[in-house]
Amino acid sequence: MGKVRCPRGAGEWANCLVALLLILLGLPLVIMGVQLVFFGGSPYYVLFGVTIIAGGILMLAGRVLGAQLYLVAWLCTWPWAFWQVGLNGWGLLPHLFGPTLVAIAVVLTIPVLRRMEQEAQIKGSVA
């Protein structure tokens, strides 16, 4: 498990921002999503929220797994969205558009995360 440390360089700062964004987006999803389940609604939101918060925390810790977690959640959202609203373009908008933009940002962090992991491994082997 990598440790959270101060970001170095633009890439790590960008990764840090994306990770914080995931956590920030995940919080309302979890808070309202728990209530939705309580009122008998879909558990998707709380699951999605927990996953992306976990993803964000792992990314802060410099783990590629964090990005992968988000991308898995994003991929799973697609069939779910089509199941919810069918082929209705306007209906798909909230489910797919924003999360896809975020997915692009997350994909871009992967090289940074890889490097962070490698650095951590090197440090680990040195120590």
Next chain:
Amino acid sequence: MRKNTLLAATILCGSLALSTAPVSAQAQVLSESPSTSIGGKGPHLPHPPGWYNAPSPDAPQAPGVNAADIPPGPPAEPSEATPAVAQQSSNPAHDDWPAYGRDSNATRSSPLDQITPDNVSQLKEAFVYHTGSKPGPGEANKWAAETTPIKVGDGLYMCSAMNDMMRLDPATGKEVWHFKAGVKYESIPYTAACKAVTYYTSSTVPEGQPCHTRILEGTLDMRLIEVDAETGKRCEAFGYHGEVNLMKGMGESVPGFVSMTAPVPVVNGAIITNQEVLDGQRRWAPSGVIRGYDAETGRFLWAWDVNRPNEHGEPKEGEHYSRGTPNSWAAMTGDNELGLVYVPTGNSAADYYSAMRSDKENAVSSAVVALDVKTGTPRWVFQTVHKDVWDYDIGSQATLTDLPAEDGSGTVPALLMPTKRGQTFVLDRRTGKPILPVEERPAPLDTDVPGDPRSPTQPWSVGMPRLGFPPLKESDMWGMTPIDELYCRLLFKKSKYEGEFTAPEISHPWIEYPGYNGGSDWGSIAYDAKSGILIANWNNTPMRDQLVHRTKADALGLLPIDSPHFNPKAGGAEGNGAMADSPYGILVTPFWNKFTGLMCNKPPYGMITAIDMHAHKVLWQHPLGSARANGPWGLPTYMPLTIGTPNNGGPLITASGLVFVGATTDNLIHAFDIKTGKEVWNAVLPGGGQATPMTYEYKGKQYVAIMAGGHHFMMTPVSDALVVYALPDKN
């Protein structure tokens, strides 16, 4: 089609994406349902309890209610109308549009065929006329002109939102005369609107004399006014210097409480009047009485007063028409042959609480009532909602036509009644009996409102395609991102919803779907008897409502308009209402995300449908209106993508196979090919096109006219412009 919308959605998102996340997060933090924000622990009232009371229903009328100070005279007995002559609207000339709904059958269907699906794209502005009526400095925008001009011979006649009447040259828009009605700002009820004037041909004044032909209107401040169609001067022989005071016999009222916005039909010499009584004010609001007046003289003929069914005269000194009775604000349709007027009724006052209504009121509310124009007695009643507590009053005008009899024996005189519910009832207008089957279906009964049980069944017009969608479900919720979509899901799940007719609730909000804007509202329908095609544009906008105990309503400052302490900003029609004299107030909001201003249900919010009335099948149906002038936080997206917007204003059909409709909140006027439903033309209007367009021919040239007056509630830009289009001259 689907591919297009998918693409559209993807493009639209591009512009939204950057700003969505922070706002959605804010939505989460602040989200509270109306029930929790009011506070449930014995609200502290800033005033002593009596402060909130409405005046006595027997109190005298406030100054200004009798707007023209017309001397009352003794209460009139019932009488009969001066024998009538044939009217233009019964048999319109080919080139004309002599009545609000084109003809007395209200078909909104014209035989003109110069503008066709092939050449419509060449339409150009022929002229723009400014009525001069829009909000002045310091005046809140309550404007929505909703006007459809009429055209007879050499005159194009219309009214402004504030009831000035004018005659224009049909070719140039040049004003021939302008009658100033002098309606005051405080007389505006919910909306400053004047849907149309009425053209009347006198039976006693010979041709060539003043007031042989007349222009007639009912005003916001409850006057009937008749002027000479040639000069615009008052017809002195009508009423008191050309005016009749319709507040006579109405009892206690203040300016703006009662008003007229719909054109008055003249049926066999009788002017029939109805009036809009401001919603949500108090149980004992002024009466919804329907009255007849002589079109020649303005003399009182009869009254149909729901709780005084056997008294057809004016109330005696010190008495008044029965209060709180169902009011009718829609355009009525006259039937000269059967001697009937078809009155689309609304609801008893205090729309959302029915325990204080009489059986007589319950029998005629939210119904079509066919009144005998000689006596004012109902010949039949067809009810579209039983014990309405959803503000499903009928806003549409009934359309008349003859339909082939089911047994093949000739035709049946039929009446088509669109409703806010999206149910279109098809009735035999001789008897009120359904021609297409109507089923009584079970309706939800569960309610926490004590002593106010709901009707166990409601009527469904199962033989007609429904102008609506299936009941809402959680997955119908919408937003820009998963976060605001989730906010709406949560709102949906926290509200009481058991499908259409979900009963009112005090403990938490309930969802009203269809909402009170329809389905079909005042725009009504167009029907081409030749092809048997019916065109309807309609809404898909749920509401979220909650009843609140009187103390809470008081704490919220909800007062009726006639309270001495009334503050117009705290509540009014079509929103939160005091419903004074009853135990509850009402909170009404669109079912939306108040942080983004987007509706909670997914688009479309407005549709247009073509129905084949011979097969009773949908020919085509698609979303109506683009996203160009709409978007989150009320911001325009400038994207010409069809999303389907809320719409107010009806369609028109031409013989050349075109449908013209404004209505949408994208401020466009649209033309569709009636065969395919394809949009073949549109143009940007200077204001919202919340009015029904009309068409006429003059000196060999066809014109299409629409009032771009805007609509304050639809949040479209207000203007005073009548825009008239025509094909360019060939030379």
